[in-house]
Amino acid sequence: MAPKAIIAPSILSADFANLGHDCSKTISQGADWLHVDIMDGHFVPNLTWGPPIVAKIRGHVEKPTEAYGKGTFDCHMMIAEPKKWVKEFKKAGCDLYCFHYEAAFSTAAESPEAKSDKKTNPKELIKYIHDQGMLAGIALKPATSVDVLWEILESEDPKERPDMVLIMTVEPGFGGQKFMASELPKVQELRKRYPELNIEVDGGLGPSTIDQAADAGANVIVAGSAVFGAQDPSEVIALLREAVEKRNGKL
């Protein structure tokens, strides 16, 4: 069965002075998850927020009662040392920790636990995230081939397999960029091989680009400027959901 539509507004486009309010409002307007973009100024040339702010937002949005449920904090970790921050973000209320494949081989020398474990790799990191009680996602930048994922998705140990794959449809770092349709063949290939996988797309999604992404097989839709910049955000959220459901009906 095709996985259900999940709409995850990126709070990068929310009003930062009223984050708690904007986050609870978007959930009441029909959003399923909150997409929380974490940027460290190293992996990407921009900075956002860390665990204390995520914990504050958590206070405004009820924790999901089941895995993948309403109110899931989908943390998109655009950071150079993803292993180092797993426990802190779990404590802050993150439900899904989605790291970048390109950062997963980094040496986490500053992490006390990493001293005996100088390098991490994607499969170990996924297992580590699962062991901390979170769902695990793996994200690919536009320049990274989807072929790097097959070995990870086929891991013999289910704890090493991701719960979601994120295909970036812009260069990570900033909201409001132009959608890159060139990334959709990755989504098509993933959907062909894995009919039940949660496949997320992020960057430039909105009413004019959603059909292409949904037709390619994406079911988790991130939209920042299109939702928070809309006159009627609930209408945009409903439109994004409908496009994915329509495609699911075709299967």
Ligand SMILES: O=C(CO)[C@H](O)[C@H](O)COP(=O)(O)O
């Ligand atoms: O990860 C991101 C940028 O790196 C954001 O999630 C993304 O850009 C969403 O913003 P928009 O929908 O405005 O493109």
Ligand SMILES: [Fe+2]
């Ligand atoms: Fe993102």
